[in-house]
Amino acid sequence: MSHEQSIARYRNVYAKLVRLHSKPFYERFGEGMEQTFSDLLQERAEKEGGLFSFVLWIFVETSAGIIREKFTLLTKQNKNFIRIALATAFLLLVPLIAMQVTDEVRWSPFDFVVAAALLFGTGLTYELVARRMGSIAYRAAVGVAVAAALLLVWINLAVGIIGDEGNPANLMYIGVLAVGIIGAVIARLQPQGMARALLATALAQMLVAMIAKAAGMESMFILNGCFAALWVGSALLFRRASVTGAK
Amino acid sequence: MATDRIHPPLTPAVLHILLALSTKERHGYGIMKQVEADSQGKVNMGPGTLYGSLSRMIEAGFIRESDKKTDPEMDDERRVYYRITGLGQKALAAELQRYREVVAVARRKTLSWNTYSYVP
DSSP states (O other), X not given: OOHHHHHHHHHHHHHHHHTTSOHHHXXXXXXXXXXXXXHHHHHHHHHTOOOHHHHHHHHHHHHHHHHHHHHHHHHHHHHHHHHHHHHHHHHHHHHHHHHHHOSSOOOOHHHHHHXXXXXXXXXXHHHHHHTTOXXXXXXXXXXXXXXXXXXXXXXXXXXXXXXXXXXXXGGHHHHHHHHHHHHHHHHTTOHHHHHHHHHHHXXXXXXXXXXXXXXXXXOOHHXXXXXXXXHHHHHHHHHHHHHTTOO | OHHHHHSOOOOHHHHHHHHHHTTSOXXXXXXXXXXXHHTTTOXXXXXXXXXXXXXXXXXXXXXXXXXXXXXXXXXXSEEEEXXXXXXXXXXXXXXXXXXXXXXXXXXXXXXXXXXXXXXX
C-alpha cells in the first residue's frame, strides 16, 4: 500500500476519533486537528517512512486529550449539581431545626423527601434551561417561572389553594403547569415562544380561579392573581430577551 | 507574589505555545513545528495536547483565532491561524520573569550547572 493510501486511511480513522470530542470543541477544532494530523503524517512519510508506531502514538495522545476534555466538562457540570444539592440541603435544614424548637412544625420523612425532590428538581430545571442562553433577561425569566411553579406545587401540597389540600379541585393546577410545560416544549425554549407559553399559563391560572368561583368554591382570587402576575412577569422578561436577541 | 495572583504559573504546553506565537501568528501545525524548534526537539506535542491547550488558552483570553488563510509554504487548504493577545503577552512576560527569578536564586546558591549539585 502506498503512503498516500495509508495516510488517507489513517486520516479517516483519525477523523472518527476526533468526533468523540464534545460538539462545540469538534466544531471549533475538529478540522484543524485532522489537517494537522495529515501534515504530521505527510512530513513523517517524507522523512522516515514508517508510519504505524507514529500513528499509534498520535491516537493514544489524542484519546488522552478527549478523556481530559470530557472529564473537565463533567467536573464543570457536577459543580453545578453539587451547588444545587447543597442549597437543597441548606433549605431543608430550616424545617429540621424548626422541628427541634417548636411543635408547630411537624414534617414526616416523606415530607422531607418530597420537599427535597421539589427543590432539587427546581434548581436542576433552572440550571438546564437557563444555561442554554447567556442573556440576563432570559435567565431571570426562567428563574421567575420555575419559582412560581415551585410555589404553586408547594402551596397546593401544603394547604391547597381551593379549599384545603385534600380538595380534588386543586388538581386543576396540574393543568396550569401542563400548559406551561407543553408551551415550553412547543417553543423549544426559544424566548419569543416562551413568552407566549407563559401568557397562556397566566390565562390558565385565572381560568382555574374562575371555574372554582363558578362552581361555588372558595378559590382565593388574590393568590391566583399573584401567580398570574408572576407568569406574566416571566413572559415579559422572555419577551425582553427575544427583543435583545438572546440566542 | 502579586504577579502570581494576577498571572498564575503556566503549564509547559501553554508556555511553549505562547512563545511560538510571540513572534507571529501561526496555524496548528506551524505552532507544533515552532515548539519543536524552540525546544530543540525536546518537546513533541501531539494534536490532542495542542488543541486542548489552544481551547483553554482561548477561554482564558491568552490567544484568539485570526483569519482563515492559506499558508504559502504548504500550498493547500485554508487554515485557522492563532495570535497572542495582550493578556497572553502579559502572562508570558510574568512566566518568563518567574523563570528569571528562579535562575537568580540558583545563581545566588552557586549551583553548578554541569553537575546540578551545590558547590559548598
